Amino acid sequence: MKIISKYIFAAACFSLLSCGGGGGGGGESEGENPVAAILISPINNSECLSGQNVSDTQSKITFEWNASDFTDAYSVYVKNLNTQLTTQYEAGAGTTLDVTLPKSTPFSWWVISKSTASSQTAISEKRKFYNAGDGVVNYAPFPAEAIAPGNSSSVPGPTVNFQWSGSDVDNDIVEYKLYLDTNNNPSTLKGTTSTQNLNDIPVSGNTTYYWKVVTKDQSGNTSDSPIFQFKAL
Structure with missing residues (x-):
């Protein structure tokens, strides 16, 4: 029985050495890829009434989204649907961003999640909204x-x-x-x-x-x- 025990002990040691990461194999793997953020506000296909008045023609809109896993920073994209001009804003690690926009104007927006541990990014859904205008009762449809x-x-x-x-x-x-x-x-x-x-x-x-x-x-x-x-x- 002593001889059998020695063989079992030696096999166990060999198994531990084989599984234990010893030495110059593959190096560190890339980190987890970021996950797409879940958008909160403005709501899709809505009139955004929560803007803070800046002037007769502009108001400040707060964009908000949920924090996503494996993400270090967020880029927010806001597209003016009348001009088709898209502007990129950097939000850092935060989950809100204030942007001043023209009133009575349709926009779309989305968020891209980024990580320093991965070369991959993740894009959220895209939402559309109208930045509310003073005294506007009925808005034109969003561009098709x-x-x-x-x-x-x-x-x-x-x-x-x-x-x-x-x-x-x-x-x-x-x-x-x-x-x-x-x-x-x-x-x-x-x-x-x-x-x-x-x-x-x-x-x-x-x-x-x-x-x-x-x-x-x-x-x-x-x-x-x-x-x-x-x-x-």
Whole structure:
């Protein structure tokens, strides 16, 4: 029995040495990747009434999100949906950020989580809101966003199906108009619909097209989408 015990003890020691990280193997691995932040405020597709008045034309909005795991810092992106200009703000390790914005203007926003221990980043959902304007009762719809054809994509003809997403703070959209042309300022109306798609629109092969959607609500307010581009094959 003593001989057997010696063999068991030797095997156990060998196992511990093998599992114990001894020596110049693989070095330290990259840390955990950051997790996407959960947005709190402003609420999606809402009128933001909580802004602090700065002037007749501007107010200060507080952006807020939940802290995310494995994250050292956050970048906040705010996009003016009228001008399509996106501005990046650095929030450090905090979970709130004050930004002064023009009133009566639609915006989208999102947060990117970053970590010094990882080269990866994580992006939150994207939200849209209207910065409240003085005395505004009804807001224009948010500019429509392209779903298909994707911007700068190539699609087969001889017909194309168009799809987009639209939303409105007041939830009173009545129609969408689709404009399509071979110049970058599309003005040819291809159809009017209460849905978010128009199908079987004829196109010519080997041609670049530009399209946009104009959204209209019950009060007659309208918004133009950005101009999207695709190539018909």
